[in-house]
Amino acid sequence: MHLSFISTRGQAGLDAPSVTVEVHLSAGLPAFQVVGLGDSSSREIRSRVRAALISSHLKWPDFNITVNLTPAERVTPGTRFDLPIAMGLLVASQQLPRDAIEGREFIGELGLDGCLKPSRGALAAVLAAAQTGKTLCLAMEGSPHMANVEGSRLIAAPDLLSLCALLKADDPQLVSPQPTCPADTCDYPDLSQIRGQPLLYRALELAAAGGHHLLMSGSPGVGKTLAASVLPGLLPPIAPATQWEMWLIRDLVGLSRVSGPTFRAPHHSSSIAALMGGTAKALPGEISMAHGGVLFLDELTEFPRAVLNQLRQPLESGEITVTRAEHQHCYPARFQLVAAMNPCPCGLADNEDGSCRCSPDMIRRYRQGASGPLMDRIDLHVKLSKPCPEALLSTATTDNRSARLRERVAVTRERQLSRQGCLNRDLAGDNIVEVCALSTATRAGLIKALAALDVSARNAHRRLRVARTLADMAGEERVSMSHINTALSFREAP
Ligand SMILES: [Zn+2]
Known part of the structure; x- marks a missing residue:
């Protein structure tokens, strides 16, 4: 029978639903078609898989080949189906015994030389396979990290030929989990670097303790960016469930794992899709990458009004629904917003030397850019002025202030959660x-x-x-x- 069924995983938001790859070989003119995908996508898959098979000294079946990915609504086109399609071809053409694929799932991209490359979103597939007790076969690169998932059974190989050899073995060795810490921690500037700004200091403490969103206004150089980058270092460790969501998001967009709150500072010229999510593949955007951490919007008034309006919904619900073509995905986006703006278009309105040449009308219009419904969600507004020179030159600083405050913040947050089940911000x-x-x-x-x-x-x-x-x-x-x-x-x- 020239037919085979291979289990793999699709992508829907942070989930990896089960998908079956059906491969059918029939007599007739040699051809290759993936049902439901256009000619160009089919050709791309054929080129990669064919080259990988030939480079691995395996045979490309000389048949009329039909590949079907089902259910179709779970299929987002991508390179993750290269490996399952190759396995289907090998089994259907009897180059690989059927019991080599029993109880196993496959995911991965193939290089033209037959090497196996990691797929974005593989972590979600590992989690899903672990929950169903299946063994997942994937690329060697990055697999020890994946093996840290509880209950996971992984077979990893650097290339297609080595994977075939492993699958034919009676009891192939599974990837062992990495014994060391699974993720890097981020370093943020210490709170002691903020000098001569008691109001800002207090605002940061409050923002961290109650999870409040923060808006800072002040001339360029008063330390708004520094203050924003201090905040994630004041936040207590992330809850395990949120940490996993964060890792799944980072895996989808191709970022490495980090533990603890992240800091994202997208530029105001970023597209709506880059910020909110929903590029061609409906991937998560900056606001989801800031999940569990801090999203810093510098020069808030320069962001398009449409972007600021769209931020309201995730600020309320802690998630964002991304729609692209027929795919609709929901991603978590519970972040702490820190925004900064100048007092006027030139930024000098707070200077007493009269160097600001902006007209009152210009200043009014500039500030209007940051008004409206988004402002309703920002509890803390701080107007900053330049610290006095003595404060900047003082050497009386205490390091590790962030670490000490972080402990107090954790206690304060715990108090809120046990009383009302949410932070005061919410x-x-x-x-x-x-x-x-x-x-x-x-x-x-x-x-x-x-x-x-x-x-x-x-x-x-x-x-x-x-x-x-x-x-x-x-x-x-x-x-x-x-x-x-x-x-x-x-x-x-x-
Ligand atoms: Zn001005």
């Missing part, structure tokens, strides 16, 4: 007042202060969320008037 309107546990006197004081400042209800909620974090940092059950006053001192219109 408190919804109805819950905020309840969890603040205001006394009658504090409630009266708050109403008076809000009336004096003429703030909207949404704005009041943002400030209460920050006040709640201040109370949590102090380990207090109730939010007091002093917490509210500090919270009120933070936010100002951009």
Whole structure:
């Protein structure tokens, strides 16, 4: 029978659903067609697989070859199906015994010389295969990392011929897990590098402790970028489930594994697809790569309005749905947003020497770029000024401040999670007042202060969320008037 069925894995978001490759050889003029894929995709697959077989001293079957990938809706075109198609051809043409593929799945790209290359998204396939108890055959490169997945059974080879030899063996050796730490840790600047900026220091502490999004405005050179890159170093270790999601995302886009929160700083000229996700293959974008970490948008007003509007949905839901052609994928995107902007188009409006030549109308239009619904999600707004020269020159710095603060942040976050199941940033309107546990006197004081400042209800909620974090940092059950006053001192219109 010139027919074979090979199990492999497709890609749907972070999942790797099961896909079967059917290979049929029939008499007739030699030809090769992959059902459902266009002629050019079929030709590309044929070229790679044919060259790989011939380079491996294997025979390209001289038949009319039909390949079918099923179910079709789980198939995103890509090179991951090279290896399963090659295996199908070898089994159908009886160059490889059928029991060599029993209970095994295959994934990988083939080089023209027959080498096996790792596929993006293979980690998801390893997880899925481990859950079903199947053995997965894949490229040698990167496989020890993959073997760290609990319950995984992997057969890895550097090329097609070695893999065939392994599969014919009675009891092929499985890849052993890497004994060392599975991922690198990122290094971030220490909090002690921020000098002479007590307000910024406090804002970073609060942002880390309550998960609040942060907007900094100030002239170029006041340290906005430094501050943003300090923040991930203040965040406690990521929960294991989030860490896995992060690794799956990085594996899909071809980035190495790192442990702990990541820092992503996309440029304002990046395309919407690069930021939100959804390039030709519906891959995750920057906001998903920042999952569990920090997304820094420098020069916020330079980002297209459409991009800023689209950020609202992931900020609410912690995920993004990416649609490209007939494929729709959902990716996690729960990140902490840090944004920075100048006070005016030239950036000099805060200087007292009058060097700014921007008209009030220009400044108004510039600041409008950062207003609107996105701002409703940003609890902390900080206006920065240049630190005094003495502070910059002082040598009285204490290293490892980040590490010490990180421990306090972890305690504060734990307090929030055990009380309400989410960070203070994610408190919804109805819950905020309840969890603040205001006394009658504090409630009266708050109403008076809000009336004096003429703030909207949404704005009041943002400030209460920050006040709640201040109370949590102090380990207090109730939010007091002093917490509210500090919270009120933070936010100002951009
Ligand atoms: Zn200006």
